[in-house]
Amino acid sequence: MAKDSGDGLPPGVETAWGLRERPGKGPRPGLSVARIVGAAIELAAAEGIAAVSMARVAAALGVSTMSLYRYVTSKEELLVLMEDTASGPPPQGPSPEEEGWRAALAHWARSHREVLHRNLWMLRIPVSSPPITPNSVAWMERGLACLRGTGLDEGEKVQVILLVSGFVRNEATLAADIEAAARASGRSTAETMASYTRLLGRLTDPERFPAVTALLASGVMDQPEGPDDDFAFGLERLLDGVEVLVRARNAPGR
Structure with missing residues (x-):
């Protein structure tokens, strides 16, 4: 664990390292940083990061938006915690x-x-x-x-x-x-790439794009x-x- 929080650490970093205590006044039973972060990650996975807001996360948890701020001070802090949680620790791997x-x-x-x-x-x-x-x-x-x-x-x-x-x-x-x-x-990714290859063939010619023409003629773009x-x-x-x-x-x- 980091030794102290005296270097002006952002709130998300302090929370991730366990250096910032949650305010004790009136916490909502059952609500926690881990639950909030988990709900935010589920929302991002389903709808993309643009869908994540304090209000949307609160709605997913069935609580008021203001109640989240007792645990997470801002969306910026939430994003930091989401990234760290989703990353997880690295696997040990080969020595x-x-x-x-x-x-x-x-x-x-x-x-x-x-x-x-x-x-x-x-x-x-x-x-x-x-x-x-x-x-x-x-x-x-x-x-x-x-x-x-x-x-x-x-x-x-x-x-x-x-x-x-x-x-x-x-x-x-x-x-x-x-x-x-x-x-x-x-379309599928394969269909999109096939369409791109056909379009590229229509737009290019051997005189102006000899290297691209050779690439297309090789057939590697088809498979x-x-x-x-x-x-x-x-x-x-x-x-x-x-x-x-x-x-x-x-x-x-x-």
Whole structure:
């Protein structure tokens, strides 16, 4: 647990770490921070993050909006608690000492992706600070631990974690956007991509877009790989680059 709350922590962070006591005056029986956050997460999963408001959460719990403020001071605090709760603690995964840093970091990345795909609403909340809540710090701790014994310095470890987590978040956001567009059009994701390929073929010509023409002629766009395959390819290429750096840091005579 954090040692104190004397650094001007936002209320959501204080609550997440258990550093802020709930006012004791007249609490509603059965109501708690955990219940409020759980109801908000259910609402976000069903209708998207835009649907979450103190009033909507209160209605879902069958209480007055004002009663929520005894436990959660604002929507901003609620969003912080929702993210931390939905993230949960990171899975332990492979040990870098036993199975290597690459297997450990790949497991960390896939686990992060699973969290985001289960909670796509999280992607619509702007990133407002570095990891500071209990579970987000635990994820950072696990990511850094994956790089034990690599020879990278602490700054390089942080940069690797930022690089990998950025790739994971970007992939999840792209997948969510494509899925949302497909739902809005009333077609499946596969049908949407097939329509895109046909449209691209109509709009491009070999003289102006020779590389795109070659891509379309190859047929790969007609049988695109699934999102899991795309993610695996991108992650492996990213880790290839990190491996080059690790080897350089461990080169003889360095």
